[in-house]
Amino acid sequence: MTINIQYLHMSTSEAMNSYVSERLSKLAKKYDWIISAEVVFEHIANEKEDGKVCKIELSAPGPRIFASSQERNYELAVKNTINDLDIQLKKRKHTFSHS
Incomplete structure (x- = not known):
């Protein structure tokens, strides 16, 4: 699985790259038909507490799979x-049979 990570309104973080890659790898082991992941980390400056956003879109057979969270820290958002993606993938797995 290919993972592309972008950072909006904030600096790049190697620690977050590792964290999200590790979490996505576990997902890819469960669902071997995931092709790639687009990850966007964003900092919303005018949000006092919950300005940490993580958006992930997965490429897989069928309609796009997308989820996002806005939390007080990036780890929680990831x-x-x-x-959320896992729940969507479970549903997809029931309707999508692969060889």
């Missing part, structure tokens, strides 16, 4: 976004 965790919640990937949990």
Whole structure:
């Protein structure tokens, strides 16, 4: 699986690159038909507490799979976004049979 990571309104973080890549790798092991992931980290300056945003779009057979979370820290945003993707992938797995 190819992972592309972008940072909007903030500097690049190697720690977040590693964290999100590790989490997405676990997802890719469960669902081997995921082709790639587009990850966007964004900092919303006017949000006092919950300005940390993680958006992930997955390329896989069928309609696009997308989730995003806005939290007080990026780790939590990644965790919640990937949990949401996992739920969508479970549903897709039931309707999508692969060889």
